[in-house]
Amino acid sequence: MRNTQIADVLRPKSFDDIVGQKHLFGERGVVRRMVESGRINNMIFFGPPGTGKTTAASIIAAQSGMVFHRLNATTASLQDVKDIANETNNVFGSGGILLYLDEIQYFNRKQQQSLLEYIEDGRITLIASTTENPYFYVYNAIISRSSLFEFKPVKAEECVPALRRAFNYLLEITKENKTVTDETLTYIAKITQGDVRHAIVVLENAFYASEKNLTKEDVDSFNPVNGSFNDDTHYDLLSCLQKSIRGSDPDATAFYVAKLVKAGELLSLCRRLQVIASEDIGLAYPMAAVITRSCCESAIELGLPEGRIPLINAALMLSTAPKSNSAYMALAAAEADVNAGYGVECPKHLQSPLFKGYKYPHEYNNHYVNQQYLPNDIKNNIYYRFGENKTEQAAKAYADSIGSSKYKTEK
Numbered sequence: 126m127r128n129t130q131i132a133d134v135l136r137p138k139s140f141d142d143i144v145g146q147k148h149l150f151g152e153r154g155v156v157r158r159m160v161e162s163g164r165i166n167n168m169i170f171f172g173p174p175g176t177g178k179t180t181a182a183s184i185i186a187a188q189s190g191m192v193f194h195r196l197n198a199t200t201a202s203l204q205d206v207k208d209i210a211n212e213t214n215n216v217f218g219s220g221g222i223l224l225y226l227d228e229i230q231y232f233n234r235k236q237q238q239s240l241l242e243y244i245e246d247g248r249i250t251l252i253a254s255t256t257e258n259p260y261f262y263v264y265n266a267i268i269s270r271s272s273l274f275e276f277k278p279v280k281a282e283e284c285v286p287a288l289r290r291a292f293n294y295l296l297e298i299t300k301e302n303k304t305v306t307d308e309t310l311t312y313i314a315k316i317t318q319g320d321v322r323h324a325i326v327v328l329e330n331a332f333y334a335s336e337k338n339l340t341k342e343d344v345d346s347f348n349p350v351n352g353s354f355n356d357d358t359h360y361d362l363l364s365c366l367q368k369s370i371r372g373s374d375p376d377a378t379a380f381y382v383a384k385l386v387k388a389g390e391l392l393s394l395c396r397r398l399q400v401i402a403s404e405d406i407g408l409a410y411p412m413a414a415v416i417t418r419s420c421c422e423s424a425i426e427l428g429l430p431e432g433r434i435p436l437i438n439a440a441l442m443l444s445t446a447p448k449s450n451s452a453y454m455a456l457a458a459a460e461a462d463v464n465a466g467y468g469v470e471c472p473k474h475l476q477s478p479l480f481k482g483y484k485y486p487h488e489y490n491n492h493y494v495n496q497q498y499l500p501n502d503i504k505n506n507i508y509y510r511f512g513e514n515k516t517e518q519a520a521k522a523y524a525d526s527i528g529s530s531k532y533k534t535e536k
Contacts, residue, residue: 130325130326130329131291131294131295131325131329132291132321132322132325132326132329134294135287135290135291135294135325136180136183137177137180137184138184138187139184140154140157140160140181140184143177143180143181143184144177144279144283144284144286144287144321145176145177145277145278145279145280145283145284145319145321146176146177146181146276146277146279148277149181149274149276150177150181155274156168156181156185156274159272160185160188160189161188165185165189165191165223165250166250166271166272167244167250167251167252167267167270167271167272168251168252168253168271168272168273168274169229169252169253169254169255169259169263169267169268169271169272169273169274170182170252170253170254170255170274170276171254171255171256171257171258171259171273171274171275171276172256172275172276172277172278173256173276173277173278173318173319173320174256174320174322174323175279175317175319175320175321175322175323175324176276176277176278176279176319176320176321177276177279177321178227178254178276179195179225179227179254181276182195182223182225182252182254183225185223185252186223186225189221189223191221191222191223191250192212192221192222192223193223193225194209194222194223194224194225195224195225195227196209196224196225196226196227197226197227197228198226198227198228198229198230198231198232198236199228199231201226203236203239203240206224206239206240206243206249209222209224209249210222210243210248210249221250222248222249222250223249223250223252224249224250224251224252225252225253225254226240226251226252226253226254227253227254228254228255228256229253229254229255229262229263230255230257230262230263234264237263237264237267238264238266240267241264241266241267241270244267244270245270251267251271253267253271256392257392258396259273277319278318278319278320279314279319279320279321280319281311281314281315282311282314284313284314284317284319284321284324285307285310285311285314287321287324287325288310288313288314288324288325288328289307289310291325291328291329292305292310292328292332292339295328295329295332299332302337303332303335303336303337303338303339304337304338304339305338305339309339309340309341309344310328312341312344313327313328313331313344316344327344328344330346331343331344331346334346362381362384362385362388362390363385363390363393363394363397365377365381366378366381366382366385366394366397366440367397367400367401367405369381369444370401370405370440370443370444371401371405371448373444373445373448374444375441375444375445378440378441378443378444379437379440379441382394382433382436382437382440386429386430386433386436389429391424391425391428391429391432391436392425394424394436395421395424395425395436398417398420398421398436398439398440398443399414399417399418399421401417401443402414402416402417402418402439402443403452403453404450404453405443405448405449405450405453406443406446406447406448406449407448407449407450407451407452407453407512408449408451408452408512408514408516408517408520409446409447409448409449409512409514409515409516409517410446410447410514410516411516413442413443413446416439416442417439417442417443419435420435420436420438420439421435421436421439423435424436447514447515447516448514449512449514449516449517450512451509451510451511451512451517452509454510455508455509455510456508458508459508462503462506467500467502467503468499468500468502468503469500470500470501471500472497472498472499472500472501474496474497475498483496484496491526491527491528492527493527493528493529495528495529511524
């Protein structure tokens with residue numbers, strides 16, 4: 126009985142064979158150029174499952190000539206890492222060790238701190254992967270010593286050639302005489318939402334369930350819950366959700382949350398809600414970001430279907446909350462000046478080590494003293510303008526009360 130999935134049998138052996146990720150492994154891909162130049166540093170791969178993270182690590186290891194080890198953080202222990210690091214003391218590890226640590230987010234902070242020791246002394250070159258946002262789950266010291274690369278969902282048209290190769294392989298090993306159209310292969314690619322490995326699994330199952338021709342009906346026997354939910358639908362629904370929340374429509378908000386939950390979009394929904402909390406509610410209700418973060422953490426811990434309950438709480442709270450984009454607009458205005466090259470030299474009295482001329486606000490009435498903070502060439506610029514909501518108007522009243530002339534009411 127053959128148990129090996131063909132996704133593993135047909136795993137690419139070179140960068141040219143990787144499906145998608147042209148920005149990383151195409152002819153001008155950043156990782157490809159780096160590896161081919163002979164430079165292998167610590168890397169963190171992040172992105173959805175089935176997009177080539179493990180495959181890329183294997184190819185990099187093969188091209189580097191380093192000893193390659195693979196661990197999964199869900200089952201590995203720190204002792205496993207120590208045992209691998211100790212190989213540098215023998216001839217087998219003398220050329221360097223490349224460790225691929227899958228799902229690094231499952232290593233706790235202490236384990237990641239211990240892993241850092243082997244990275245810093247050079248015994249291990251690390252390639253870590255995660256399906257989560259690395260800035261939330263990976264120890265900052267590891268991030269600061271690594272290059273981060275995002276793996277994106279594979280487009281349907283890029284996935285079809287890989288599915289065709291898999292289908293031909295199945296014909297070869299089974300000696301069957303079956304056919305499949307590109308339309309059906311594209312359908313498989315779309316319903317699996319850019320997960321190449323999952324697409325091949327669906328194809329393999331449908332192949333054995335089919336008769337002479339593999340059809341959409343055969344595929345539907347193994348169809349995931351989200352049906353024909355493709356990349357365009359994914360981003361359209363997230364956009365509709367954000368605009369509904371921004372427009373304070375709780376009914377539309379509930380509808381789009383339900384659509385995204387049905388599609389299994391737990392992580393993307395969490396990410397978008399957290400963006401909305403800061404971009405669209407912002408300073409009108411600063412606690413919105415904290416509440417949303419808490420609800421998202423609960424949802425991830427619970428998983429679906431139970432996770433949908435804290436998510437709808439967060440979404441409806443955001444939809445019915447007062448709105449302000451003042452912080453977002455302040456950042457955009459400041460970024461425009463930064464990008465234009467303004468404000469290169471900061472005021473001398475703010476610079477260490479002597480801070481000559483700096484006035485310590487806490488020594489003055491109301492803990493405020495008027496002094497310059499922006500660089501000379503933009504010292505009169507105003508980036509932040511108070512929103513009209515209750516919270517920001519209270520902050521404006523405070524600014525007025527301490528005599529900050531910069532924040533006079535603007536019509």
